[in-house]
Amino acid sequence: MKSVALSGLIAVSLMASSLMHEAKQAGLKPIPSNKKALFKLINNPKNPITKAKVHLGEQLYFDPRLSGSEHLSCNACHHIGLYGADGLPDAIGNKWRHNIHHLNSPTVYNAVFNKRQFWDGRAKNLEAQAQGPLQTPFEMAATKTHVVQVVTSIPQYKKEFQKAYGNKKITFILVADTIASFERTLVTPAPYDKFLNGDKNALTPIQKKGLKTFIKLGCVSCHNGINLGGEMQPFGIYAKYKFANIGNFKGNKNGLVKVPTLRNILETAPYFHNGAEKTITGAIKEMGRIQLGIKVTNKQAHLIKEFFKSLTGKRPALAYPKIPASTSSTPKPPKAPLKPNIDYKL
């Protein structure tokens, strides 16, 4: 009996080794367990991560005063508590406006591993990305001047900028860079990474089956690399996306759309660029249909969903930042309308 059990174990172990090999061959990569290697990956040599920048960037990330209304922070749509997203189909921004394309807020967790940022990939990194929503009228609706005025009106912020950058002038770009430094630290290693880093037992048997299915069906052709996504790809290769009319988003000028990361995907419904798909199995099947030209069975979708559980990672512990107070020179928020609109019914 013993030897049977043992040979069974060896078989499972060999299977796991071969699956690990297969996954790597297919282009899947783990978040490195080695801290130095990880730092190298998340760092931007042109804007090196330092403790001072991360500490300051975290405060700025949570500070609603940076927005034009002084009501919305980065965290309003990329909610640290909700796995870096907002759970809404399309984001709600300044004056309760939506993006013209009804775009779903992508998670900020692991965004550092994306090759491009934004659904149309127009930003090459988090530094460039952070400049966008701050200024977009239907997001934070701030001007560059407003952002700089807020930050420089608060002595504590000025002190921390000096600590982080010496006497470098505080500009809008520097504020965005600082927020990006904080965002670069938001990575969530998961059981999946343990597995690819060599721990054969980090995935459950059903998760291994799911990973095998994920590779076999060809999902890896777009969802690969460390982030199982993050590059630009055509969308709707074999068929038209079933919710294409919602927002009528066409991708970038070449019709390419950013492949979303699958890390923490079970925590960040709804799905797709316009958040129109509510369930993960629905999303998996739709992807098979329009991107791979196949019919994903219920069983396959279920197995892949099980694999996705291994992608739910551990979020870094964050202290809620104690943001420094405004001063008399901090710009005041725009005046509220004198006639409040109270026509909304429950």
Added chain:
Amino acid sequence: MKSVALSGLIAVSLMASSLMHEAKQAGLKPIPSNKKALFKLINNPKNPITKAKVHLGEQLYFDPRLSGSEHLSCNACHHIGLYGADGLPDAIGNKWRHNIHHLNSPTVYNAVFNKRQFWDGRAKNLEAQAQGPLQTPFEMAATKTHVVQVVTSIPQYKKEFQKAYGNKKITFILVADTIASFERTLVTPAPYDKFLNGDKNALTPIQKKGLKTFIKLGCVSCHNGINLGGEMQPFGIYAKYKFANIGNFKGNKNGLVKVPTLRNILETAPYFHNGAEKTITGAIKEMGRIQLGIKVTNKQAHLIKEFFKSLTGKRPALAYPKIPASTSSTPKPPKAPLKPNIDYKL
């Protein structure tokens, strides 16, 4: 020389003792330094504070899914990072609506020490208060059913409710009670408390002068007790409030308005129920004029402002809560309008 210096010290020390005595005579009370005494003060025997409730209440406080839009949490207006307020004159709520009276969001810090909650004092404690904004159409705009559905759709929340309350049914009231338990812990002891608790050197000489002025002018007649405020008082006794037309708020049915706490007052501009006054010295002078029938001089206002610095307290350290994910049965947010409004100009 030595004896002169010594007698000087004794004189200062006697002065401090007498000021301490005077402050207590005038009805000012410190946050107790004794933990048991403090717990007794912040606890609600009908909803006793427990670790399990506070931990759960903190998550609920930060969870936007409790609102009708699933976009606004309690923290959107009572921002933990911004000393429990939002820095706006009048709060922005569901669909970017304002309160009909343009009411300014009062700080959640130390709200436990208020005798009444809301500007019109209609809630007697934080448990009753928490039920309000959740349901108000121009605040979080949720229905009782929505709140219960969200919470009970999330297994982690159900587990934590069971830990906190055993098999008690999860109702809207229980959710509000749990949020209140968290809020009860948000107290910020300050140098002022150290002083009243016997540390004569906890206030600077100028802060002592400010406290003396504060008592002498009669500010203590309304701003007394532990919270230097928190009771109901008539507003505009000697003259009409200069911004009375903004929102036309008349107080409760007896014309009484809640006296705001002065704790952390320098961190929570703008001032008054409609947030119309931007500076603290302006607020001090206006109070003298309309509540005490006196003209507060620039020097007096300056001294009182210096005293207020001793009321800026230490906020408890909070870990940013890792809110549990939605499930397929979590109610979905209302559908976004298909035609986004993008007419807003920067």
